[in-house]
Amino acid sequence: MEDLxxxxxxxxxxxxxxxxxxxxxxxxxxxxxxDLTVKYIISIENIQNFFEGxxxxxxxxxxxxxxxELFFPPQKDCPRCMxxxxxxxxxxxxxxxxxxxxxxxxxxxxxxxxxxxxxIATLEDGVKVTAWLxxxxxxxxxxxxxxxxxxxxxxxxxxxxxxxxxx
Amino acid sequence: MxxxxxxxxxxxxxxxxxxxxxxxxxxxxxxxxxxANVDQKEIDFMVVGTAGLWSSEAAVPPLLYEYGMFxxxxxxxxxxxCATGNAAIxxxxxxxxxxxxxxxxxxxxxxxxxxxxxxxIELIGRFGSYFWEFxxxxxxxxxxxxxxxxxxxxxxxxxxxxxxxxxxKNHFYGAKNPNAQFRREITLxxxxxxxxxxxxxxxxxxxxxxxxxxxxxxASEEKVKEWGVEEKIWILGQGVGTGTANLxxxxxxxxxxxxxxxxxxxxxxxxxxxxxPYRQIDGANVHDCFTxxxxxxxxxxxxxxxxEGVELIREEQTYIxxxxxxxxxxxxxxxxxxxxxxxxxxxVEAFKQLxxxxxxxxxxxxxNGRYLAHNVGGxxxxxxxxxxxxxKR
Ligand SMILES: [Zn+2]
Numbered sequence: 001m002e003d004l005x006x007x008x009x010x011x012x013x014x015x016x017x018x019x020x021x022x023x024x025x026x027x028x029x030x031x032x033x034x035d036l037t038v039k040y041i042i043s044i045e046n047i048q049n050f051f052e053g054x055x056x057x058x059x060x061x062x063x064x065x066x067x068x069e070l071f072f073p074p075q076k077d078c079p080r081c082m083x084x085x086x087x088x089x090x091x092x093x094x095x096x097x098x099x100x101x102x103x104x105x106x107x108x109x110x111x112x113x114x115x116x117x118x119x120i121a122t123l124e125d126g127v128k129v130t131a132w133l134x135x136x137x138x139x140x141x142x143x144x145x146x147x148x149x150x151x152x153x154x155x156x157x158x159x160x161x162x163x164x165x166x167x
Numbered sequence: 168m169x170x171x172x173x174x175x176x177x178x179x180x181x182x183x184x185x186x187x188x189x190x191x192x193x194x195x196x197x198x199x200x201x202x203a204n205v206d207q208k209e210i211d212f213m214v215v216g217t218a219g220l221w222s223s224e225a226a227v228p229p230l231l232y233e234y235g236m237f238x239x240x241x242x243x244x245x246x247x248x249c250a251t252g253n254a255a256i257x258x259x260x261x262x263x264x265x266x267x268x269x270x271x272x273x274x275x276x277x278x279x280x281x282x283x284x285x286x287x288i289e290l291i292g293r294f295g296s297y298f299w300e301f302x303x304x305x306x307x308x309x310x311x312x313x314x315x316x317x318x319x320x321x322x323x324x325x326x327x328x329x330x331x332x333x334x335x336k337n338h339f340y341g342a343k344n345p346n347a348q349f350r351r352e353i354t355l356x357x358x359x360x361x362x363x364x365x366x367x368x369x370x371x372x373x374x375x376x377x378x379x380x381x382x383x384x385x386a387s388e389e390k391v392k393e394w395g396v397e398e399k400i401w402i403l404g405q406g407v408g409t410g411t412a413n414l415x416x417x418x419x420x421x422x423x424x425x426x427x428x429x430x431x432x433x434x435x436x437x438x439x440x441x442x443x444p445y446r447q448i449d450g451a452n453v454h455d456c457f458t459x460x461x462x463x464x465x466x467x468x469x470x471x472x473x474x475e476g477v478e479l480i481r482e483e484q485t486y487i488x489x490x491x492x493x494x495x496x497x498x499x500x501x502x503x504x505x506x507x508x509x510x511x512x513x514x515v516e517a518f519k520q521l522x523x524x525x526x527x528x529x530x531x532x533x534x535n536g537r538y539l540a541h542n543v544g545g546x547x548x549x550x551x552x553x554x555x556x557x558x559k560r
Contacts (some may be wrong), residue, residue, distance in 0.1 A: 001283040022184040029184060032223065042298060073299045073413060099321070099420050101313035102366040103305060107289040110305035118304050120314060127295055128415035131301055137366070142321040159303050 004031050042136045046076040049088045054158045059093060061127060062086040070120070072127040092124035093148040102137050119162045123144045134165040171391050172262045174203025174384035175515040180503035181348040182280050183378035188224045191233035192276045195508075196235055199272065203384035204394070204430040205237065209269035210384075213242040216275040217507035220290050221282040231274060233238030241268075244510040248294050249456060250383070250544030252510020253277065253405075253551035258439055259385045260402050271385040276539040278378045279520035280447035287376050294391040294545045296412040309373050309457060311546040316367050316399030318420035319523045323474040325462065326365050331358035332480045333458035334371045339486075341497020343529045348377050348503030372380065372458040377503030381511035383518070388559065400521050401559040403537065404436025421474075423547030426467035430541070433552040435470075437537070437559060444539075445491040448554070450520055452513040454543035455498040464541055467495070468552070487531055495529045497519075508560035510551060513540035517555040533557075 007020035008031035044051065053060035058141045062071045062150065064078035065085045072091065077084045100119040103110075110116070119133035119140075129148065138148075145165040153159050176199035183191055192215075215228045224230055227240035247254035260269035270274070279287050291308040293301050319325055335355055341347040358371035391399060408425030410419055417424065425535035431441065439447045453468065455461035465476035470491050479485050487491035496502050496516045498508060517538035519525050536557035540541045541549045 025180065025184040027184040040297075072415070073296075097317040099314045100316060101310045101368075102363070103307055103310050104363045105288060105307065105309070107292045107301075107307060108288060108307055109284045109460060113305070116305065118310055119304055120313070122421070128417075129411065130304060130415045131305075132304055142318060148277075152301075 004029070022123075032128070049072045050074050053088070053090065054160060059091045059129070059148050059160050060071045060088050061091050063089045070127055072129065077124055091127055091148070092150060093136065094165070095121045095123035095146055095148075097121050097140060097142055097144050097146045097164070099142050100130065100133055100137060100140065104164070119146075121162050123148070129160070131160050133164070134161045140164045168264050168266060169277045170260050170402045170557070171386055171387040171388070171396070171559070172383045172514060172518055173386045173396045173399045174199045174201070174393065175517045176202070176382040177212045177346050177512060178380040179346050180377050180379035180505060183278065184280065185528065188222055188227065188278050189230050189488060191278055191378060192231050192274055192380045195380040196272065196274060199382035199384050199402070199457065200236070201400040202398075203236040203386070204548045205270060207237045209270050210237060210272045212238050212259065212262050212271045213237065213240050214271060215242065215422040216244055216251040216511065217277055218246050218251050218272035218275070219250060221287050222278040224279055226402055227276065229305070229408045231491070247549040249454065249504070249506050249550070250510060250542045250543030250549040250551045251507040252547065253540060253542035253553055254510065254544070256406060256407055256510060256514055256553065257509070257551060259315045260405060261380045263385050263387050266387075267391050271388045272382065273385060273511060274380065274382045276380045276464060276506035277507040278381060279376045280378050280507060284376055292389060293547070297413070298451045299413050307365055309368050312457040312460050314366040314414060315546070316419045319459055319463065320367065321377070321445070322421050323477060325367070325459075325477040328355065328359055328479060329357055329477050330367070330372055330458035332464070333455060333461045334358045336456060336480065336483075337494050337498040337500040340529050341501025343526050344497045344502055346527065347377055347497040347501050349497070351454060351502045366457075368457055374456045374499035374504040377505040379503055379505035379508045379512070381508045381515050383514050397424070397524035400518050400557060403554045403556040403560050404433045404437065405433075405554075406430060406552045408431030408550045409464060410545070412548065414546065415477065415503065423462060423467055423543065423550060425547045425550040426464065426541065426543060427485070430468045433554050437554040437556070438538070439554065441469060444468065447535050447548040448491060448537045448539050449533050449535050450495060451500070451539040451541065452496065452516055453493055454509075455494055455500050455543040456504060456543070458500070459544070461493065461498070468539065487529070492531045495525070495531060510540065513542060514555065521557050
């Protein structure tokens with residue numbers, strides 16, 4: 001992309017348009033002059049207890065007061081009861097590793113991280129959690145014991161992670 | 168009201184830097200309309216399946232309406248992630264079946280290479296739950312399926328080499344398909360020695376980033392009779408399933424629930440025996456965006472029992488001559504995966520196979536006159552299963 005942008009800049013001067021030739025096909029391309037940056041502003045108004053919990057090292061879920069269904073990710077509403085009368089409860093922080101992958105080809109927005117391991121664990125109260133696995137992916141396998149911990153990301157904010165339990 | 172496909176068109180798939188969005192679409196629309204022998208005035212409705220984001224144009228149906236000089240035609244854009252193409256067929260099929268329209272043009276289209284590869288990787292990674300999976304954990308599209316591959320390996324003892332065998336098969340057939348992005352065979356060594364993308368997936372386990380288009384013309388049974396259309400296939404049944412946005416809200420990672428459900432519905436509608444559906448189908452296109460996904464599809468579609476899908480590829484049962492030929496057009500892996508075009512491309516392939524028009528070395532034996540298409544959006548977030556046949560039900 002940087003090569004194309006440079007070629008387009010040169011071609012504006014030399015040819016009169018922001019164009020570049022595609023290396024492989026030789027086909028002429030117009031190199032877009034307009035950039036777009038996307039950054040979403042997402043409401044967490046109704047799940048702010050979740051973030052309060054995280055600060056204290058706890059992973060919280062919502063639980064319907066009527067039918068006792070546990071929701072993780074936490075939901076404001078219980079669609080079964082058509083109600084929104086929810087308790088915030090702390091999840092059991094131990095469980096079993098279901099599966100994992102190591103992301104080598106990363107999205108550009110994760111470029112500053114080393115290859116990271118994403119795992120899914122089933123906690124003791126049956127809820128599944130997707131998070132980064134903090135541990136050597138070569139030494140873990142599905143079925144093994146894990147626990148949930150909260151740590152700070154390198155940007156400084158709190159986030160939960162899955163940590164293998166020895167033995 | 169039965170619904171038939173009476174014309175098809177298919178562009179060459181690949182890095183199509185030589186054409187823009189409407190030009191690429193027209194490469195499929197023109198032959199579809201010509202082979203159906205219909206003109207612009209005879210089209211009642213136009214459905215365009217395109218996921219977009221990576222390409223510049225957003226108002227794609229009006230763009231194609233303008234470029235193709237259509238007149239008085241309703242249109243809509245359809246999106247269901249990687250199942251967009253078959254979802255577009257669903258909309259057209261429903262319009263004709265209900266009697267709302269008699270002739271519908273369905274176009275599947277994607278021009279992914281209008282954006283640089285890293286941007287596309289970023290955008291596809293966001294096809295699950297943005298907030299709970301992408302924002303803080305950076306899942307990628309290969310990553311989502313890799314989570315399934317790891318679970319399948321752990322549960323059933325499949326290996327990375329088993330997965331590579333799917334790539335070898337699909338490249339073997341893709342090499343024979345003039346529209347495929349990668350028209351070359353690969354060896355097992357090449358596949359297993361390629362670099363990791365999302366462990367356990369390597370480069371050769373992954374479908375590529377592709378530009379391409381495909382189109383079909385759908386017509387009502389009445390129109391087929393009125394026009395005396397000889398070359399056609401019928402839509403015998405369609406099943407559609409949906410999965411949760413978050414993988415963590417699912418019970419299993421060795422199956423896609425939406426796919427098992429969609430298959431059951433499609434089989435029931437098409438009158439196919441669920442015990443051994445492969446006995447009544449001549450071949451299938453399954454959604455092999457990643458190699459392990461094809462093996463899981465064998466099981467979700469009941470071509471093999473749970474845990475035995477991997478045996479099918481080990482024993483070469485999904486090559487022509489085996490239990491059921493799968494992806495003999497190269498699949499997403501070798502033919503390419505232009506998101507919105509894939510499901511329509513599968514319909515074009517069913518047409519070609521059932522009318523025995525496939526190229527040398529990749530024509531299946533047509534005994535039952537039925538072909539299956541399995542098109543998955545996201546990681547089982549949507550599944551569309553469609554069964555096509557030479558004879559209407
Ligand atoms: Zn409830």
